[in-house]
Amino acid sequence: MDDVLRTTLYTAVYDRLDYLDTIVNDADTPSRVALADSATPMLTSAWRDLLNEHEPDEHGRCRACSPRWTRRARACSVWQIAHRHLTPDVLEGPAAGDKQIAGRHTLRPASSPAQRAGTSARQ
Numbered sequence: 048m049d050d051v052l053r054t055t056l057y058t059a060v061y062d063r064l065d066y067l068d069t070i071v072n073d074a075d076t077p078s079r080v081a082l083a084d085s086a087t088p089m090l091t092s093a094w095r096d097l098l099n100e101h102e103p104d105e106h107g108r109c110r111a112c113s114p115r116w117t118r119r120a121r122a123c124s125v126w127q128i129a130h131r132h133l134t135p136d137v138l139e140g141p142a143a144g145d146k147q148i149a150g151r152h153t154l155r156p157a158s159s160p161a162q163r164a165g166t167s168a169r170q
């Protein structure tokens with residue numbers, strides 16, 4: 048990707064995020080409700096696509112972040128950020144002080160979407 052295309056892409060994404068922030072912070076309630084209806088499915092879909100790109104392999108290594116030559120699983124920053132932003136209630140619970148999320152941890156692949164759904168249903 049050349050610099051012009053990269054700059055165009057980054058600008059478009061940041062402009063969209065700025066637009067969403069503006070509506071959330073400055074718009075009236077009906078506009079915010081409309082935004083929630085339209086943007087929430089878009090954002091959850093985007094998160095699922097991003098997390099799918101960073102799904103760990105059978106050794107717990109992120110397919111995008113861990114170099115193939117290493118045997119050690121590297122903590123995936125995308126999953127750490129997703130956990131921090133999408134499950135804030137987990138961090139505010141009793142385990143919040145153990146720094147497990149901020150430190151190193153190994154991702155383990157779920158064997159199926161149904162298993163992942165079952166895991167989230169228990170929380």
Ligand SMILES: [Zn+2]
Binds near residue numbers: 113
């Ligand atoms: Zn990753």
